[in-house]
Amino acid sequence: MHRFAKPSVFLKITAPILPWLVGATVILIASGLYFSLIASPVDYQQGATVRIMYLHVPAAWMGLFCYVGMALCGAMSLIWKHPLADICARATAPIGATFTALCLITGSLWGEPMWGTWWVWDARLTSMLILLFLYLGYIALVNAFDDPERGSKAGSALALVGAINVPIVKFSVDWWNTLHQPASIVRVDGPAVDPSMQLPLALMIFGFTGYYFVVLILRVRLELNERRIRALHLSGMFDDNGENSTAETKPYDPSHNAEASQ
Amino acid sequence: MTGFFAILQRDLRLALRQGADSVMVVAFFIVTTTLFPFGVGPEANILARIASGVIWVSALLAAMLSLERVFQTDYEDGTLELLTLSPVSLELVVLGKALAHWLTTGLPLIIAAPLMAVMLNMDPAGFGVLMVAMLLGTPALSLIGAIGAALILGARRGGVLVSLLVLPLYIPILIFGAGAVEAALLGVSAAAQLQIMGAILLLALAATPFATAHALRQAME
Numbered sequence: 001m002h003r004f005a006k007p008s009v010f011l012k013i014t015a016p017i018l019p020w021l022v023g024a025t026v027i028l029i030a031s032g033l034y035f036s037l038i039a040s041p042v043d044y045q046q047g048a049t050v051r052i053m054y055l056h057v058p059a060a061w062m063g064l065f066c067y068v069g070m071a072l073c074g075a076m077s078l079i080w081k082h083p084l085a086d087i088c089a090r091a092t093a094p095i096g097a098t099f100t101a102l103c104l105i106t107g108s109l110w111g112e113p114m115w116g117t118w119w120v121w122d123a124r125l126t127s128m129l130i131l132l133f134l135y136l137g138y139i140a141l142v143n144a145f146d147d148p149e150r151g152s153k154a155g156s157a158l159a160l161v162g163a164i165n166v167p168i169v170k171f172s173v174d175w176w177n178t179l180h181q182p183a184s185i186v187r188v189d190g191p192a193v194d195p196s197m198q199l200p201l202a203l204m205i206f207g208f209t210g211y212y213f214v215v216l217i218l219r220v221r222l223e224l225n226e227r228r229i230r231a232l233h234l235s236g237m238f239d240d241n242g243e244n245s246t247a248e249t250k251p252y253d254p255s256h257n258a259e260a261s262q
Numbered sequence: 263m264t265g266f267f268a269i270l271q272r273d274l275r276l277a278l279r280q281g282a283d284s285v286m287v288v289a290f291f292i293v294t295t296t297l298f299p300f301g302v303g304p305e306a307n308i309l310a311r312i313a314s315g316v317i318w319v320s321a322l323l324a325a326m327l328s329l330e331r332v333f334q335t336d337y338e339d340g341t342l343e344l345l346t347l348s349p350v351s352l353e354l355v356v357l358g359k360a361l362a363h364w365l366t367t368g369l370p371l372i373i374a375a376p377l378m379a380v381m382l383n384m385d386p387a388g389f390g391v392l393m394v395a396m397l398l399g400t401p402a403l404s405l406i407g408a409i410g411a412a413l414i415l416g417a418r419r420g421g422v423l424v425s426l427l428v429l430p431l432y433i434p435i436l437i438f439g440a441g442a443v444e445a446a447l448l449g450v451s452a453a454a455q456l457q458i459m460g461a462i463l464l465l466a467l468a469a470t471p472f473a474t475a476h477a478l479r480q481a482m483e
Contacts, residue, residue, distance in 0.1 A: 133430040144417035154413045
């Protein structure tokens with residue numbers, strides 16, 4: 001696994017994967033939306049409102065998934081000091097925060113017609129809100145230092161400490177008697193969701209997961225390129241206007257530098 | 263262990279000689295609590311109903327505001343660097359500093375809490391449980407807060423940042439602390455909530471010194 005931690009190896013491996021991943025994600029989300037919005041039955045109690053669930057459940061799943069991923073990256077960067085793990089953790093945080101916010105927003109849109117209220121201080125809702133705060137705290141901490149290295153390390157420690165909230169979110173509906181319904185998909189005695197609703201839900205969950213990996217790869221690439229540009233600036237190859245000061249006529253050619261650094 | 267007591271003694275002495283810190287924390291606690299009757303209205307029933315929550319929230323904020331001084335001055339004048347290099351294990355140093363923080367902020371808050379409970383018209387049945395809950399909860403606040411205080415060393419606008427980092431982690435203590443008082447006021451046994459708070463304290467005592475010491479080492483790199 002450690003050899004994948006080299007940025008150049010990461011770029012080489014992800015380059016051919018990315019188009020396939022984008023294609024799969026588009027197909028999954030498009031078909032998931034078709035099945036969830038058009039080709040799935042309405043719920044006998046909830047009516048068409050049940051369709052919010054196809055967005056809400058995958059978003060909630062991704063909120064937790066991203067946090068676990070971020071904490072694992074944080075642990076890897078603390079233990080093995082992989083620079084790539086730092087970048088992955090940093091890149092994951094805004095994605096996870098967005099999914100968590102999406103989960104809370106869709107949840108309250110669903111709650112208004114179903115529970116008759118936008119928000120209740122229920123264990124699962126509250127712990128999800130805390131998860132959002134943890135994401136925001138992580139993002140704020142990582143960006144609070146002049147030295148990005150130090151920010152990443154402090155962030156990794158915080159991500160690990162905050163990971164204690166993940167099982168609380170997951171099991172809140174089992175531990176406390178709450179308004180939010182208990183788990184109905186991952187259960188010992190099989191899912192309690194009708195098969196016609198399982199298909200769109202599964203498509204959306206896989207689609208969202210694919211989307212996460214696509215955005216993650218793009219963000220990591222961006223960060224690596226930014227670092228490369230910063231390093232070139234520091235080494236004095238460019239003056240402050242971003243022009244090549246050693247050869248005035250030649251514009252900056254990124255592909256040339258990419259080859260040079262590999 | 264001598265290192266631990268030396269740190270504790272030093273921090274307490276500094277807090278006493280520089281004086282105002284503990285007094286400020288208690289003053290902040292009292293002023294914040296006093297704001298609620300103005301905001302909610304002076305009706306005795308409502309105040310009695312929200313008293314335990316108000317006292318806990320104010321205590322949380324007061325404990326949090328004083329966190330910055332746990333490591334900040336030592337970081338700035340280089341003491342922390344020497345402590346990191348010293349043969350005393352950094353985890354013990356952290357424990358000593360957290361204990362000193364608790365003795366100078368948590369303990370005064372516990373003493374001030376019943377006073378505010380009286381002013382907020384809380385039923386005397388809850389006083390004992392409130393004090394026990396705070397006795398279990400405030401040391402955990404100091405221990406968990408120390409992680410945040412160590413993480414923000416060298417950061418821009420650290421004081422604001424620490425609230426964003428630490429307050430989400432304080433929420434369980436708030437829930438069970440206020441819940442224990444609530445139970446006592448309803449005449450139910452508060453043992454379950456107090457036991458959970460004890461568990462949180464033990465967990466914090468066992469785990470947080472390592473996290474804080476790790477964050478300090480990073481800040482020193």
